Amino acid sequence: xxxxxxxxxxxxxxxxxxxxxxxxxxxxxxxxxxxxxxxxxxxxxxxxxxxxxxxxxxxxxxxxxxxxxxxxxxxxxxxxxxxxxxxxxxxxxxxxxxxxxxxxxxxxxxxxxxxxxxxxxxxxxxxxxxxxxxxxxxxxxxxxxxxxxxxxxxxxxxxxxxxxxxxxxxxxxxxxxxxxxxxxxxxxxxxxxxxxxxxxxxxxxxxxxxxxxxxxxxxxxxxxxxxxxxxxxxxxxxxxxxxxxxxxxxxxxxxxxxxxxxxxxxxxxxxx
Amino acid sequence: xxxxxxxxxxxxxxxxxxxxxxxxxxxxxxxxxxxxxxxxxxxxxxxxxxxxxxxxxxxxxxxxxxxxxxxxxxxxxxxxxxxxxxxxxxxxxxxxxxxxxxxxxxxxxxxxxxxxxxxxxxxxxxxxxxxxxxxxxxxxxxxxxxxxxxxxxxxxxxxxxxxxxxxxxxxxxxxxxxxxxxxxxxxxxxxxxxxxxxxxxxxxxxxxxxxxxxxxxxxxxxxxxxxxxxxxxxxxxxxxxxxxxxxxxxxxxxxxxxxxxxxxxxxxxxxxxxxxxxxxxxxxxxxxxxxxxxxxxxxxxxxxxxxxxxxxxxxxxxxxxxxxxxxxxxxxxxxxxxxxxxxxxxxxxxxxxxxxxxxxxxxxxxxxxxxxxxxxxxxxxxxxxxxxxxxxxxxxxxxxxxxxxxxxxxxxxxxxxxxxxxxx
Numbered sequence: 001x002x003x004x005x006x007x008x009x010x011x012x013x014x015x016x017x018x019x020x021x022x023x024x025x026x027x028x029x030x031x032x033x034x035x036x037x038x039x040x041x042x043x044x045x046x047x048x049x050x051x052x053x054x055x056x057x058x059x060x061x062x063x064x065x066x067x068x069x070x071x072x073x074x075x076x077x078x079x080x081x082x083x084x085x086x087x088x089x090x091x092x093x094x095x096x097x098x099x100x101x102x103x104x105x106x107x108x109x110x111x112x113x114x115x116x117x118x119x120x121x122x123x124x125x126x127x128x129x130x131x132x133x134x135x136x137x138x139x140x141x142x143x144x145x146x147x148x149x150x151x152x153x154x155x156x157x158x159x160x161x162x163x164x165x166x167x168x169x170x171x172x173x174x175x176x177x178x179x180x181x182x183x184x185x186x187x188x189x190x191x192x193x194x195x196x197x198x199x200x201x202x203x204x205x206x207x208x209x210x211x212x213x214x215x216x217x218x219x220x221x222x223x224x225x226x227x228x229x230x231x232x233x234x235x236x237x238x239x240x241x242x243x244x245x246x247x248x249x250x251x252x253x254x255x256x257x258x259x260x261x262x263x264x265x266x267x268x269x270x271x272x
Numbered sequence: 273x274x275x276x277x278x279x280x281x282x283x284x285x286x287x288x289x290x291x292x293x294x295x296x297x298x299x300x301x302x303x304x305x306x307x308x309x310x311x312x313x314x315x316x317x318x319x320x321x322x323x324x325x326x327x328x329x330x331x332x333x334x335x336x337x338x339x340x341x342x343x344x345x346x347x348x349x350x351x352x353x354x355x356x357x358x359x360x361x362x363x364x365x366x367x368x369x370x371x372x373x374x375x376x377x378x379x380x381x382x383x384x385x386x387x388x389x390x391x392x393x394x395x396x397x398x399x400x401x402x403x404x405x406x407x408x409x410x411x412x413x414x415x416x417x418x419x420x421x422x423x424x425x426x427x428x429x430x431x432x433x434x435x436x437x438x439x440x441x442x443x444x445x446x447x448x449x450x451x452x453x454x455x456x457x458x459x460x461x462x463x464x465x466x467x468x469x470x471x472x473x474x475x476x477x478x479x480x481x482x483x484x485x486x487x488x489x490x491x492x493x494x495x496x497x498x499x500x501x502x503x504x505x506x507x508x509x510x511x512x513x514x515x516x517x518x519x520x521x522x523x524x525x526x527x528x529x530x531x532x533x534x535x536x537x538x539x540x541x542x543x544x545x546x547x548x549x550x551x552x553x554x555x556x557x558x559x560x561x562x563x564x565x566x567x568x569x570x571x572x573x574x575x576x577x578x579x580x581x582x583x584x585x586x587x588x589x590x591x592x593x594x595x596x597x598x599x600x601x602x603x604x605x606x607x608x609x610x611x612x613x614x615x616x617x618x619x620x621x622x623x624x625x626x627x628x629x630x631x632x633x634x635x636x637x638x639x640x641x642x643x644x645x646x647x648x649x650x651x652x653x654x655x656x657x658x659x660x661x662x663x664x665x666x667x668x669x670x671x672x673x674x675x676x677x678x679x680x681x682x683x684x685x686x687x688x689x690x691x692x693x694x695x696x
Contacts, residue, residue, distance in 0.1 A: 083576070084578055087578070095576070098573075099570070099572060099576045099577070100570070100573055101565070101566045101569040101570045102569060102570065103565060103568070103569035103570075103637040103638055104562075104565060104566060104569060108562060108565075112566055112573070112574070112577040112579070113563070113566075113574075113577035113578035113579045115559045115562055118558060118559035118560075119558055119559070120557055121557050121558060121559065121562065123496075124496065124499045124500050124503050124505065125503070127293070127500075127503075128292065128503045128504070131292045131293060131505075135292075144293065145293075149690070149691070
């Protein structure tokens with residue numbers, strides 16, 4: 001992480017999925033998923049409820065094992081039998097519910113399970129490292145010795161991201177990072193994502209918020225019913241994106257848009 | 273990674289502090305003496321009470337009993353109290369462990385009674401060497417805890433239920449082992465009984481130990497402060513550390529001098545204090561303790577950060593039962609007997625009440641080893657005061673119950689206040 005972009009050639013994907021499928025009994029949650037994430041790239045994963053986004057993230061986090069298919073990490077085929085295996089490889093995950101201990105302070109949360117010198121905790125080095133991480137993220141945390149309960153939603157998201165960066169990952173996955181945040185806090189988290197990307201990390205971001213996705217994503221990967229359903233650039237038209245997500249050009253979103261357009265001229269005509 | 277600002281020295285002298293943790297100008301930093309007082313009051317107002325309620329409560333209790341009976345605070349009565357509180361105090365220390373992970377052990381009284389029965393059976397009836405009997409009783413105590421942890425981890429059996437059934441089952445074992453005789457007298461001349469009833473620290477030893485506590489406190493604080501300074505973090509001034517260390521030493525020496533006017537400080541209490549200090553270190557300065565707090569605060573978060581949650585539960589239950597057995601052995605030594613009454617009655621609830629009164633939360637994730645020490649002193653003070661007033665045990669139960677209720681109300685209110693002040 002200390003030498004952004006140079007370590008790995010930007011052209012070689014940090015993570016590639018080839019034909020990943022995952023079945024739960026008779027239900028196929030994922031079918032033949034293909035995905036590439038390059039260093040220094042934000043890939044947004046979008047799709048309707050039940051499209052398989054969370055399953056895919058869990059496969060990559062080592063929570064679920066794929067039924068078939070290949071995962072290539074930095075060009076080498078790997079298996080992810082457990083969450084710690086994913087962490088050791090350099091795949092960090094920030095889950096939607098953040099999973100922070102509210103009774104512990106920021107330093108304790110960042111280092112939870114990875115404390116320095118287990119028999120005589122090195123609080124000084126941990127605090128210095130925590131401040132360094134937070135400063136690198138340009139995060140606004142008033143004090144790292146306050147319990148997490150006293151922080152705002154955006155600050156908690158920052159702590160969760162800082163914690164995932166502790167082990168110098170090469171890929172970071174964020175599940176709905178802006179779901180519960182206000183306008184300003186969302187902007188701060190999006191800034192954070194861009195900063196992490198600029199360090200040369202690959203970023204996978206799941207979001208339902210198309211505005212946030214367009215703001216930071218370099219590519220938008222659409223999943224539908226467990227299958228790839230197109231890759232879009234953030235500048236592409238909203239209509240195309242929505243129809244890829246919902247699966248048809250004639251859907252509730254487009255119908256709503258058409259009604260609006262139809263009503264607008266009428267409203268103007270009625271005016272004298 | 274992007275480098276942290278290389279020059280920590282302020283560009284604008286007002287805004288940036290050279291200390292890493294003092295750069296956010298939105299936060300008020302209370303470094304001065306008045307400032308630390310102010311932040312203390314802020315903390316208390318927001319519900320982060322720590323051990324303040326119990327100290328206030330203790331002062332009230334002592335004042336009341338002292339005015340009612342001037343013998344109460346006499347050195348000889350205090351020495352007796354220290355003997356008595358060591359036994360249940362060790363059990364309460366175990367309760368702190370299980371409360372820390374948000375569970376409970378209702379069988380500590382039975383386990384302590386069973387351990388004392390085992391001591392009598394192995395040592396007196398079977399003729400084992402006393403050390404072997406003690407170790408066997410402690411090992412069996414620890415094994416009982418591992419059964420609770422297994423039931424909890426494997427079957428998800430709530431500890432409330434498993435330890436409640438353990439309470440009955442272990443009490444049955446105690447009665448079975450003691451057999452028809454009902455009680456076994458421990459030999460009076462043995463060091464075990466003399467440890468529980470007579471042995472106190474010689475005066476010079478108590479003074480040296482009191483001074484040692486102050487010195488260790490100072491050295492550890494000073495080393496931390498200088499390391500923090502070297503790392504560019506804020507640190508307490510040498511003066512304030514020295515002041516605290518001196519106050520601590522003076523208080524401890526004064527207590528030692530006062531108690532030495534009577535028999536002196538019991539070695540048994542010394543053992544209890546050592547266990548408390550050791551447990552405090554384990555809970556606050558080791559990865560194990562951090563994991564205990566994390567599991568008690570948010571089990572799922574702890575699991576996701578790679579903590580072996582099942583092992584933490586196992587260690588908590590085993591530590592609790594082990595300490596309960598140890599407390600039972602101490603009370604057998606104190607009473608010089610292993611009887612069917614050992615560990616029954618109010619031992620169970622006194623131990624749990626002590627931990628809670630001392631400030632360990634019933635809701636998990638919050639507490640300290642010192643709460644066992646403070647809590648048991650409160651409970652023993654009430655018991656001793658009421659005995660001196662020649663009140664019946666009926667009143668003693670009622671008053672202890674009321675104090676426990678008040679302690680839990682304070683805990684619940686403080687928790688509510690912490691949540692509304694964002695400090696839960």
